[in-house]
Amino acid sequence: xxxxxxxxxxxxxxxxxxxxxxxxxxxxxxxxxxxxxxxxxxxxxxxxxxxxxxxxxxxxxxxxxxxxxxxxxxxxxxxxxxxxxxxxxxxxxxxxxxxxxxxxxxxxxxxxxxxxxxxxxxxxxxxxxxxxxxxxxxxxxxxxxxxxxxxxxxxxxxxxxxxxxxxxxxxxxxxxxxxxxxxxxxxxxxxxxxxxxxxxxxxxxxxxxxxxxxxxxxxxxxxxxxxxxxxxxxxxxxxxxxxxxxxxxxxxxxxxxxxxxxxxxxxxxxxxxxxxxxxxxxxxxxxxxxxxxxxxxxxxxxxxxxxxxxxxxxxxxxxxxxxxxxxxxxxxxxxxxxxxxxxxxxxxxxxxxxxxxxxxxxxxxxxxxxxxxx
Numbered sequence: 454x455x456x457x458x459x460x461x462x463x464x465x466x467x468x469x470x471x472x473x474x475x476x477x478x479x480x481x482x483x484x485x486x487x488x489x490x491x492x493x494x495x496x497x498x499x500x501x502x503x504x505x506x507x508x509x510x511x512x513x514x515x516x517x518x519x520x521x522x523x524x525x526x527x528x529x530x531x532x533x534x535x536x537x538x539x540x541x542x543x544x545x546x547x548x549x550x551x552x553x554x555x556x557x558x559x560x561x562x563x564x565x566x567x568x569x570x571x572x573x574x575x576x577x578x579x580x581x582x583x584x585x586x587x588x589x590x591x592x593x594x595x596x597x598x599x600x601x602x603x604x605x606x607x608x609x610x611x612x613x614x615x616x617x618x619x620x621x622x623x624x625x626x627x628x629x630x631x632x633x634x635x636x637x638x639x640x641x642x643x644x645x646x647x648x649x650x651x652x653x654x655x656x657x658x659x660x661x662x663x664x665x666x667x668x669x670x671x672x673x674x675x676x677x678x679x680x681x682x683x684x685x686x687x688x689x690x691x692x693x694x695x696x697x698x699x700x701x702x703x704x705x706x707x708x709x710x711x712x713x714x715x716x717x718x719x720x721x722x723x724x725x726x727x728x729x730x731x732x733x734x735x736x737x738x739x740x741x742x743x744x745x746x747x748x749x750x751x752x753x754x755x756x757x758x759x760x761x762x763x764x765x766x767x768x769x770x771x772x773x774x775x776x777x778x779x780x781x782x783x784x785x786x787x788x789x790x791x792x793x794x795x796x797x798x799x800x801x802x803x804x805x806x807x808x809x810x811x812x813x814x815x816x817x818x819x820x821x822x823x824x825x826x827x
Contacts, residue, residue: 485511487640487647495637496615500624502642508624511640512590515622520588525580527565533576534561538583544765549579551766552613554606554727558677558764571602571723578610587619594623595630601724607633608654609727659699659730660692661737663748672700672720677764683717687750691734698725699734703742703750706759713824714742714750714758719767732770735760739776739825758825768821781822 457480469475485507489498500508500515512522527536537546550561555575560568565576574597581589595603607630614621623634631639637650666682668690673682686704690697699721706715716739721731738758741748745755759780762768771777 485640485645487511487515489515489638492638492649496618496620497611497634497636498620498622498638498640499631499634499636500622500640500642501628501631502626504626506642508626508642509592511642512592512622512624515590516588516620520586520590520622523577523581523586523589523591525577527576529564529566531564532562533565533568533580536565537576537580541583544769546579546583547765548769549582549613550576551764552609552727553578553582554609554723555579556721556726556731556764556766557675557723571598571606574598574602575606575609575727578606578613581621582610582613582617588621589619590622590624592624594625595627596625599724600627600629603627603630604633605725605728611635612727657693659734659737661734661741661748662690662692664688664690666702668697668700669702669718671697672718672722675722676718676720680718686717689734689738691730693725698722699730701735701738703738703758705750713756714739716758716760719760719762731767732774736774736776736825740827743825743827759822760825761820761822763820768823771821771823776827777823777825779821780824781820783820 460477470477489495498515500511502508527533534543534546534550537549547561550556553575555561555572557572560572560576565573568576574595581591595607598606611634623636632652632655635650635652635654639648639650639652640646641648664687666686666688668688669682683702683704686702688700688702691699700718701716701720702718704715704717706713716735719731719735721734739760742750742756742758745751745753750756760771760777761781762771772779
């Protein structure tokens with residue numbers, strides 16, 4: 454590999470050459486052996502190493518110079534939900550956003566320019582997953598995000614990308630993401646060595662605590678609906694190494710013939726989205742209620758758990774799960790006028806011409822209900 458630029462002859466350039474005995478800074482030569490053709494059907498490779506060791510130059514030649522670096526352009530006057538795969542389906546786009554860990558619905562409705570650096574990173578990856586380039590190179594992968602989001606974001610992107618059947622080369626100076634990516638191959642420019650895959654993602658343990666609603670304030674800004682904490686509920690939070698990760702509330706739902714639990718306010722903090730924590734956390738909390746263990750809402754009384762959501766990715770995950778069964782679906786909310794009329798006619802409401810409120814319902818969320826059977 455041979456790279457060159459103009460050999461400048463300015464006063465300062467000449468002074469530097471004389472001071473440091475440097476003949477020229479105009480050439481860069483690099484000879485490497487990168488036998489990726491021998492790997493056959495691979496999906497994700499990584500070029501890693503310190504700055505200035507030729508990673509970007511390798512990226513320009515990795516596919517015979519035929520693959521462009523991924524540099525998406527984002528308009529300032531459109532939310533990201535409209536920019537990603539404009540000819541694709543809404544389920545495809547929301548599925549990609551959730552798959553790479555950007556599951557915050559309010560963020561989908563914002564333009565790229567106002568997102569945080571972590572959200573921008575995940576939006577870029579979701580757009581890459583949805584686009585049709587068979588071969589692509591991503592430079593400075595995870596370089597602008599904190600290391601927690603870098604690791605979990607790498608895990609989420611790798612899982613989503615490997616389902617596409619396409620090929621990507623990620624260029625990064627950070628070694629801490631390699632295990633989370635589980636790449637098919639790695640080229641290290643520090644040692645100039647090539648290695649096939651074989652890395653496995655690190656394991657982490659999620660600790661679940663039964664608590665009160667005091668933790669809700671940490672999770673409320675990330676909840677996709679504008680709702681208060683649940684009334685008369687017990688709460689569960691998940692922690693990893695003492696750091697808050699996820700939250701859910703569990704209340705009692707009285708049905709016509711039996712009593713069961715109603716779970717709601719499921720929130721996974723942004724730095725953990727995409728790791729598969731949310732559904733496993735929900736499963737475990739529902740299993741605690743089903744067994745009626747000491748950590749249950751009502752210890753000693755086993756109960757099934759009902760859970761409702763309008764989040765398309767979460768609903769899809771629960772439909773695929775063998776532990777849950779879908780039991781209801783509503784395309785839109787109930788008629789708000791009917792609700793108001795019902796409230797007015799109740800015997801507990803005194804006859805009055807005063808307004809008693811606007812009623813409930815009238816929204817357009819497609820709410821889907823599921824029951825946990827374990």
